Amino acid sequence: MGMISEFQQLFGEWIAAVTGAADAAAGQFIRSRRILLEEGDDDVFTARTIAAKKAPALPDLVFRLDSGRPQPPLPADWKAAFRGSRVEAQVQSGHVMTCLLDFPSKAGDFLDGMVRTQIDRLTPWTANDAVFGWSPPTPAANDRIDVIFAATSKLKVQPLLQYAQALDVASVAIYATASLGDGASARIKLLDQPWRSAIGTTRIPLLLRAILLSAGVAAAASLLISTYLGSSLQSQQGELQRQLSQRRAALRLDPNSTGSGLGLLAKRKQATPSSVVVLEAISRVLPDSTYVTELRIDGDKVQVVGMTQDAPSLISLMEQSPQFTRATFFAPTTRAANEPGERFHIEAHITAYFGSGT
Structure with a gap:
């Protein structure tokens, strides 16, 4: 009560001083x-x-x-x-x-x-x-x-x-x-x-009281809004941190997960055959009298261009290999006068599995 009375006295003196100054x-x-x-x-x-x-x-x-x-x-x-x-x-x-x-x-x-x-x-x-x-x-x-x-x-x-x-x-x-x-x-x-x-x-005291009351209401409203927004933002930040923590834990527990970068790389490695392995498989299939001049791998397809003595027999050889399927010519077989054999253009599908070593 003493503090309230003292505050009221100071408030009255302040209003009187401001009123006097304004009147002067x-x-x-x-x-x-x-x-x-x-x-x-x-x-x-x-x-x-x-x-x-x-x-x-x-x-x-x-x-x-x-x-x-x-x-x-x-x-x-x-x-x-x-x-x-x-x-x-x-x-x-x-x-x-x-x-x-x-x-x-x-x-x-x-x-x-x-x-x-x-x-x-x-x-x-x-x-x-x-x-x-x-x-x-x-x-x-x-x-x-x-x-x-x-x-x-x-x-x-x-x-x-x-x-x-x-x-x-x-x-x-x-x-x-x-x-x-x-x-x-x-x-x-x-x-x-x-x-x-x-x-x-009476105008100045009433105006001063109205200004102080408005300032107090505005300060209280600002405090309530800032408190509410602060708690809301803090809860949202906590939820985001919780989700990040869960995601990181899931990635640590399952590095081969399809949603992670490592998982995608692992899946691609398993699904896509190695170029070295494909080259090795072709070298085993083709006879020694056959020479490969071009080799192109596009996804699950391989295109082989080269010289051989018997181009049609290459189709059957590649079909017999477990590494290739649906072998066919994608361009006509030609023979030039100055070339020792036939120029072939063969395309085949590559299987995803190349033995236990892959």
Whole structure:
């Protein structure tokens, strides 16, 4: 629970920081209307608009806040002017306490903390019950600086803040005027309260939450898909490795398998007669007076071309041999005048078995 609370706090701070940065950036380009309120006696205020582009000028308006309600009621055009504008209220000097403070010059970067610790001593209110501010520091003697401190009660400005919020203004700033002693005066900001962003107070947090939620859903979906695909690919890889292992084991156990390269070679060796063996068989069949000039082996057929004294007798000799069958002439037998015998062309089928030695 502690970690969840801490995460929620950090998440809220991050959203607030991003919203503030976006609002500050948008404020450089989107300028809201400014309305000045000057407090007079008996809670009477005078409202005037600061000239702005594309905004009609309105006449000054005087009204009195009675229990947080304007008397008389505001006209419709002034209500529209207050909506989304920045209100800068100048409180009456009689309701503000001012005093001159001096600090060492090196304390210029820590004025907020140093002034806040002295509110109980300088005013009748605590730091939580007062709105306060100070003027820019001015150099003084002995390496010191002077600031004019101004403060008033939160109860004094609360009705004005509530009414401004009811009018849906963008922000309210409260100022006080303090005399510098030489006839000059300083305008001191006591409070600056933003209520509505220049681009909408709820749009950015909702957008950030939607973006983070979408990113989380996308990350979860990506993780699930990658897990599923990874397990599927891993199972397929395991199946392929198993099949390869089985195939390799089968090849090792049966090297003469018809599906392997060694098996195919062994089968071809057994089914195809050797050329040397065929030549030896022909030399045994043919008589000594026969000469072979060409020998061609094509699959299970052998073609023999040569010279002999009696070509027809060669057919019967080859038919009688167990190594050859269906012997026949594949070309005419010829005899030339300058040749000692007949030129024959015999073709026969070779049997696949050539004795135990093959």
